[in-house]
Amino acid sequence: MYEQFRDIGRDLYLGGLVSSHAGNMSVRMGDRILITRRGSMVGRLKPDDLIETGLDADDAMVTLASSELIVHRAIYKATSALAIVHTHPPHATALSLSQDAIVPVDSEGSYLLHKVPVVEAAKTIGSSEVAEVIPPALRDHKVAMLRGHGSFAVGELLEEAFMVTSSLEFSSRILYLVRTLGGDHKEYRKSAERYETW
């Protein structure tokens, strides 16, 4: 399990999806959660950077767990997710500041994501407010954006959550480039307008 956290954490950092000490990941193991340590460098995770604590009940380890533990717990309780990846993808975060949803126009993003909802909270880090707004957005989507903060992606495996996170940032980058090039794009998808309603 450690190797999965280590490898995906390294790729998140090297892929520019998080800054040096940002982002976090977890997996659910029944009524327990394995989550990255508060303040850990996800690009350089060591075995001690994985903290095990309860899905419901606090124990002493919560002092070491990521500050987003409250959000991870809320997602696990509200969905069938077995893994969560939280990142700060720059292009997706930028788009989240101006849009209520990110609707990819590229092929991969259209297939995998269709539409990524954007939700907001005034207190954006580790707050009960975030724990309230993110889980509903993940009931029908595999990744959601918290406005101005970053992405929360779910999957059965860390790799799946990583995949949709990576895909979201690539799609967002393409959207950014398209807009930089003048805004419009030639539509190649059938019923593309329906992606807005996905």
Place this chain on the structure above:
Amino acid sequence: MCADLKLLKVDLGKRSIEISPLALESIRDYIGGRGLGAHLLYAAGRHLGEPLSPDTPVIITPGALAGTGAPSSSRTSLTSISPLTGTIFESNSGGRAGIMLRRAGFAALWIEGLSEEPLSLVIDEGGVRFFDAAPLSGLGNKETRSRLLSEVGPKHSVLSIGPAGERSSLIANVCHDGRFFGRGGVGALFGAKNLKAIAFHGEGVVPLANKDAFDFVVGEAKKLISAHPITSKGLPQFGTAVLMNVMNCKEALPVRNFRDSSFEGASRISGEAVRDNILSGRHSCFGCSIACGRTVKVDGVEMEGPEFETLWAFGAALGLSDLTGVVRLNAKANDLGIDTISAGSTIAAARELFDLGKLDWNPLDGGLDGLLTLVEEMALGKGRGAELGDGSSVFSKKKGYGGVSMTVKGMELPAYDPRGCQGQGLAYATSTRGGCHLRAYMIAPEILAAPKLVDRFSSSGKAGLVIVSQNLNAAVDSLGMCRFTSFALKDDYYARLLRAATGQEIDGQGLMSVGERIYNVERLANIERGFTRKDDTLPKRLLEEPHQVGALKGRVVSLEEMLDEYYRFRGWDSEGTPTGVKLESLGLGKG
């Protein structure tokens, strides 16, 4: 949600019918298909009776998307209590019966009672009619279907049993337009009611709540199905037999009654061998683009191509690699109406007993002709085959060597050795219907990298994956969609299809909750029938006897540690009973 979904109840003894509306809550909470079948059986308390009692109903339920045009959505559920396993049992089959039933205006067909004489049931525009089936007694499925269609019209969908079902063999199946409601001895349920066949026809239109949205989601789903290599290449080109070489190269193919895990003759009975030597055509269930069905030609005669499990059961499981022989055995078993997995596995167990000196005849001695005779005897309950005709568990216990029966809860395991895929071992043990791969298909992540590849030899994290698979599959079975679509689609696609088709306000997570509810109802039914943690186990061989060579050398299934985690994850107590809190959260609380 459709407010006019109806339940048709038929009492074969009284030759009476009753039509009543289904409660909206039943549709909302259980959708259709497998979920609705389990709910109707459990809510009526009819899960407690003897399987072959006239009072134990057979419930046939189309999937919620039957007749809508959703991709690969023609599957139908048959639910009752299994005479083989003693558990609640849902058997699932492609074919047209579910669609016809929906078009005739029914979301569920409940059959109970015992007819004094052999009977066929016809449900169509003429209403519900009872036909004398005495002239069909003893006939195979092919002839039964042909004669019934000549009476009622060529467009009907037909369910029938062969001689094995008529004599209530515990491994009998139900033929469904040439495909099968297999496993669990469901054919015996028909036989015990003196029900030989059912013909369905309906011409009504299944309404769509939001056609535009539905068409869009169908289009998006088809794009993914046609882009995924398993559903667009592997299965269409090779059928389910594509798995033979895959499993063999992973050395997780059970050979000679799970005594070996790789087979020197696998390539001769593989999907590639079928394609290169005997394939004459492909076919599909209604409205399915995957088209995994095969037609083959042997000695100038066209026959149904065997599925992977059958190629395994009559091939690798017996240490045989006679491709055309498997085709003939498949045709024989299908016509007589016995389950090929159980039949082949039972012969494999008998062969092991012979090797151990505990059986005085070799079931493989007579070559192909001998096997054809043996399968026939098993189905008819005659000759040497008679003692094998109720499956390996009954047979091996009679012989005093139950350990050679590779079964869970009395049902023969399929073609995956769990010593080479730990999660599949947990899936077998916790299946609500005994030894099968269809409650949770862990071969997907452990071998086929779907959705992603996981370490197949590790038990870590497998409990969660098994649970998600069990819950999703329960929901997909309730929609009537083929499991193969789930290689390409996620829960949110299924929910969007259901939402657009029926108007039911449900999202991906809501659908997963429906699946969880169904799995818990099935679990409750089994607990109330006396099943406990001790039944959630595997044959001793898989727990204590590692292979001596190859990739699986030294490996056994680490079941107990996975089982503890599985129960905790499910919200069940240490004996595997759902807690009050869990039941409450699923709307299943008492009172």
